[in-house]
Amino acid sequence: MPLIKNRYGKGRVRVMRIHRDGDRHEVSQLSIKAMLEGDFARTFTHADNSSTVSTDTIKNIVNVVARENTGLSPEDFCQVLAQRYLDTYPQISSVSITSHETKWSRLSFDGKPHPHSFVLDGNGRPTVEVAVKRGGPMTMSSGVDNFAFMKSTQSGWENYVKDRYTTIPPTNDRLCATSMVATWRWSGRPASYPATNARILATLLQVFATTYSWSVQDSLYRMGEAALAAVPEISDISMACPNMHFILMNLSAFGLDNDNQVFLPTDEPHGQIECTVARG
Missing domain, CATH: 3.10.270.10 (Urate Oxidase;)
Known part of the structure; x- marks a missing residue:
């Protein structure tokens, strides 16, 4: 029987980035889902894993890109992450990245924002979705859930x-x-x-x-x-x-x-x- 569609990846990869600019810190807590499509059919049909990237590796790349890009907005971070998979693995034809952000709001005292203290904001989770095909344009949407x-x-x-x-x-x-x-x-x-x-x-x-x-x-x-x-x-x-x-x-x-x-x-x-x- 034909395998008409397949993709795989890693979900709920949780990462907290802290960007330090002197005494002032910016925090960004994300939950990432990275899904890959490409030359992976034989893993499903012939027990052949020779071209398949392990999902643990997919998770590790999220953390590496996070360390290299602590100050990027979630939108920019997801774009850089998607491109990293394409640049690293030629067998990948398209990448889809979904991000949900846990919001931390900066505390203020006497009208002055505190440089490194925050409180959890429970109303809504900002979202980002990035999709890119090799050789094609990258599409992106943002939102809130x-x-x-x-x-x-x-x-x-x-x-x-x-x-x-x-x-x-x-x-x-x-x-x-x-x-x-x-x-x-x-x-x-x-x-x-x-x-x-x-x-x-x-x-x-x-x-x-x-x-x-x-x-x-x-x-x-x-x-x-x-x-x-x-x-x-x-x-x-x-x-x-x-x-x-x-x-x-x-x-x-x-x-x-x-x-x-x-x-x-x-x-x-x-x-x-x-x-x-x-x-x-």
């Missing part, structure tokens, strides 16, 4: 399809929250990947927070439009937003009203809203 945000009003759900299966009532005042997965594809190199990523997130949040939401779909589209307008170096942005539901509690048994004040948080089952906004 599990990035949660909410607003307690200025959100509604009205004028939707109603039939005998519909039970949810319309509202023009609801709590709206989501845990977003978003990615944006780069068509040009920004002056700073970290600063530009931060600007994209700030733009998304500003649209969400400061405008009325007729639906999650409505907000996502306008958020995507704003991100593309703010950052010319990206070609499109994809967002997937599962609703974090808050169910209004019935307190009438206790002689109490509940005017959007007390809720039961739940995320199962959830609405799953997804869209991609691209340049025309």
